[in-house]
């Protein structure tokens with residue numbers, strides 16, 4: 001069994017030397033526990049925030065994972081069961097039944113989708129659009145970090161909900177092309193190709209009704225500028241600020257008053273009750289092939305740290321996962 005530990009805290013952008021791969025004794029399966037071999041591990045932007053204080057140094061890290069039970073001391077879990085749990089960043093995990101969610105076998109749906117469009121990633125997009133922004137058919141939507149896990153899920157879900165024009169911002173023209181050609185966005189641009197306010201105003205000449213914001217700062221300021229009066233913002237994240245190089249807050253926040261906008265932040269962990277609704281909604285579309293769970297899968301546990309850093313640099317399209 002090998003696990004990855006944080007050994008020093010970052011200053012600015014994190015680097016690989018802040019982590020160490022540590023070999024540990026395989027855990028003993030006691031009554032009431034089961035040993036899981038991890039198959040897929042998730043790397044997520046919130047983990048950059050955890051590196052500042054929340055994660056202990058030289059200790060096991062948490063993260064979303066899917067694994068297979070290989071030995072069990074509890075009748076609730078049997079060898080071969082596929083489970084979701086939160087003991088990521090390691091090859092094996094000792095779990096109790098209360099710590100895991102058994103995954104249903106969904107023929108035609110790849111296992112990775114349970115960490116992608118059906119996982120916390122897709123749930124964030126779904127909750128942001130349906131519960132927070134209450135997106136209505138025909139409305140214009142702007143999504144930031146649109147080519148990532150939450151962003152691609154938001155684009156696909158919005159179209160299934162009957163959205164009108166869907167616009168996305170991302171970090172390269174290749175990713176913008178992927179959004180319009182593969183995901184179904186009506187317009188997309190690279191925020192590196194000019195001032196984001198101008199790029200967004202060009203893409204949304206008639207304004208925007210709803211913004212799902214994953215980036216914060218200048219992206220959120222641009223959204224506030226183009227939102228129509230009484231528009232809504234579901235504020236999901238502020239990835240541009242996690243390295244402390246840029247402020248999360250937009251410079252034009254007070255426009256929220258004059259335009260009578262609604263800006264609401266949310267945490268997906270407070271909306272776990274929406275998960276069955278998400279599965280019921282999306283599974284038929286995934287089975288029929290009408291949609292896919294956009295993903296970048298990096299092979300090998302030894303690539304975990306590099307995959308995490310690459311995701312923060314924007315080298316992923318869709319949900320970034322590591323396959324063991």
Ligand code: NAP
Pocket residue numbers: 044045046120121124145146147148149150151169170171172175214215235236237238239240241266267268269311312313314315316318319320
């Ligand atoms: P992701 O979008 O798949 O990956 C992160 C992306 O952020 C990168 O691909 C990169 O794409 C972009 N990025 C990095 N630095 C940036 C910068 N300085 N400016 C603009 N874009 C930058 O990650 P995700 O898991 O789907 O998460 C997306 C957002 O949702 C994050 O803010 C995350 O914290 C948030 N989130 C919130 C919740 C919640 O409960 N509220 C739950 C899940 C995720 P580019 O090539 O476009 O730069």
